[in-house]
Amino acid sequence: MEAFLESFLGMDLETVGKILVQMLQTSLVTLQLFFFTLLFSLPLGLVVALGRMSRFKPLQWLIRAYLLVMRGTPLMLQLIFFWFGLKLGKYGFSRMETAIVAFVLNYAAYFAEIYRAGIQGVPQGQREAANVLGFSKSQTFFRIVLPQLVKKILPPMGNEFMTLVKDTSLAQIIAVVEISALASKLQNAEVSIVPVFIAGVFYLIMNAVVSKCFSTAEKKLDYYK
Amino acid sequence: MAESVLSAENICKSFGQNEVLRGISFHVNQGEVLSIIGPSGSGKSTLLRCSTLLEKIDSGRIAYGDLLMAEGEKGGKAQYSAAPVLQQIRRKFGLVFQNFNLFPHFSVLRNITEAQIRVAKRSKEEAESVARELLQKVGLSEKENAYPCELSGGQQQRVAIARALAMDPDVLFFDEPTSALDPELTGEILKVIRGLAEEHMTMVVVTHEMAFARDVSDRVIFMDGGLIVEEGDPREVIENPKSERTKAFLARFHQV
Ligand SMILES: Nc1ncnc2c1ncn2[C@@H]1O[C@H](COP(=O)(O)OP(=O)(O)OP(=O)(O)O)[C@@H](O)[C@H]1O
Numbered sequence: 001m002e003a004f005l006e007s008f009l010g011m012d013l014e015t016v017g018k019i020l021v022q023m024l025q026t027s028l029v030t031l032q033l034f035f036f037t038l039l040f041s042l043p044l045g046l047v048v049a050l051g052r053m054s055r056f057k058p059l060q061w062l063i064r065a066y067l068l069v070m071r072g073t074p075l076m077l078q079l080i081f082f083w084f085g086l087k088l089g090k091y092g093f094s095r096m097e098t099a100i101v102a103f104v105l106n107y108a109a110y111f112a113e114i115y116r117a118g119i120q121g122v123p124q125g126q127r128e129a130a131n132v133l134g135f136s137k138s139q140t141f142f143r144i145v146l147p148q149l150v151k152k153i154l155p156p157m158g159n160e161f162m163t164l165v166k167d168t169s170l171a172q173i174i175a176v177v178e179i180s181a182l183a184s185k186l187q188n189a190e191v192s193i194v195p196v197f198i199a200g201v202f203y204l205i206m207n208a209v210v211s212k213c214f215s216t217a218e219k220k221l222d223y224y225k
Numbered sequence: 226m227a228e229s230v231l232s233a234e235n236i237c238k239s240f241g242q243n244e245v246l247r248g249i250s251f252h253v254n255q256g257e258v259l260s261i262i263g264p265s266g267s268g269k270s271t272l273l274r275c276s277t278l279l280e281k282i283d284s285g286r287i288a289y290g291d292l293l294m295a296e297g298e299k300g301g302k303a304q305y306s307a308a309p310v311l312q313q314i315r316r317k318f319g320l321v322f323q324n325f326n327l328f329p330h331f332s333v334l335r336n337i338t339e340a341q342i343r344v345a346k347r348s349k350e351e352a353e354s355v356a357r358e359l360l361q362k363v364g365l366s367e368k369e370n371a372y373p374c375e376l377s378g379g380q381q382q383r384v385a386i387a388r389a390l391a392m393d394p395d396v397l398f399f400d401e402p403t404s405a406l407d408p409e410l411t412g413e414i415l416k417v418i419r420g421l422a423e424e425h426m427t428m429v430v431v432t433h434e435m436a437f438a439r440d441v442s443d444r445v446i447f448m449d450g451g452l453i454v455e456e457g458d459p460r461e462v463i464e465n466p467k468s469e470r471t472k473a474f475l476a477r478f479h480q481v
């Protein structure tokens with residue numbers, strides 16, 4: 001059995017074990033990038049969406065320009081721009097932190113558009129009913145609009161989250177050693193496809209978890225229409 | 226002379242070039258039921274929306290008791306009172322919408338308690354007891370844990386009425402409360418409104434139900450083209466209209 005596996009994988013199991021441990025450690029980098037991006041871009045996106053819908057024209061235009069640039073150019077170029085162009089490293093940002101900044105700004109743009117569609121999808125009558133009952137603007141937003149918004153945006157948000165899982169691999173362009181970067185390095189060193197395969201499985205598991213979380217959340221919110 | 230809850234003088238409102246209200250004056254007395262009838266597009270909803278701060282008037286004057294809502298000369302721009310005054314005014318009225326506008330993510334009970342707790346600052350216990358009392362009144366006691374999507378249109382509208390009543394408004398506005406309902410469900414809503422009229426709840430009802438306007442209201446206003454064409458005793462206006470326009474409008478109802 002062991003011999004079969006070793007010949008199948010083209011390397012001895014001890015090496016496979018070592019690779020696995022190394023890759024699991026590095027997966028933390030990917031997870032960090034994923035979670036920090038969400039932590040900042042989810043609220044930032046909401047602020048951007050509200051700004052985009054503001055009646056103050058200059059702000060609207062500024063945000064439109066931001067959305068166009070962020071969604072209209074590749075994230076990979078944005079990463080290069082932040083590290084090599086703006087040289088954030090000189091201002092004390094690590095490569096990882098620079099990647100987080102670029103990811104947050106990029107994903108906030110996508111989230112903003114999802115939020116905006118969601119906010120506009122909540123019928124005006126809901127706001128009017130709240131207004132007549134005397135709810136303040138912020139009460140109306142947080143108690144009436146936001147909960148309905150969350151339900152509406154879950155499916156497109158799920159897509160973005162899954163894309164983000166895979167997009168984290170782009171950070172290697174500014175030499176953040178995340179799981180894809182490590183996989184391709186090990187692939188060269190060991191002349192084996194096994195590390196790449198492991199990385200693939202890692203992304204798959206992560207996305208399966210994300211997908212499960214979203215379908216659970218959607219079920220939870222299924223109690224109303 | 227009964228105490229006036231709401232008085233509106235000469236209110237004008239345009240949407241762009243479209244003059245929707247062209248100088249409307251009316252008042253609502255304590256304890257009376259006022260019906261507003263008129264053809265589609267005559268400005269009935271706009272009048273209610275201006276009275277409930279959902280729309281701003283261009284000129285004229287609106288006051289609730291001694292609280293001034295807005296005032297402005299014709300041709301100028303009506304000045305609205307400061308936000309705290311407007312908030313005080315919002316506590317004076319309730320509005321029941323044509324399409325209910327219940328909060329879909331809240332249970333029936335929470336639909337009725339939320340504003341009591343957040344706006345009127347009542348305790349949860351008090352708000353719930355008020356809500357249960359009102360649910361009983363509109364015949365939906367057993368539905369307090371249901372969600373709006375689980376209710377019929379008529380039931381949703383009854384919850385919406387309870388939600389508005391829970392805030393103890395001085396006057397309750399209805400904008401075609403039965404228009405979104407199947408004909409067999411309009412009766413249950415009209416019955417609730419009739420019950421409220423018997424308790425002398427002050428109400429302003431925009432309606433296409435002529436029989437209801439005639440039998441339940443104390444006064445009827447007929448609007449057309451952004452103006453009040455005729456106003457008075459419901460029987461007089463509906464059975465013996467003086468104006469040609471009122472006659473023409475009512476004739477269409479008698480045909481169907
Ligand atoms: N928000 C708005 N923007 C532009 N025009 C509007 C707006 N609301 C109403 N109007 C216009 O104002 C006029 C009067 O509308 P309103 O809804 O007050 O009539 P109504 O008497 O309630 O009619 P119905 O019986 O059909 O409900 C219509 O011509 C309508 O198109």
Ligand SMILES: [Mg+2]
Pocket residue numbers: 269270271400401
């Ligand atoms: Mg209307």
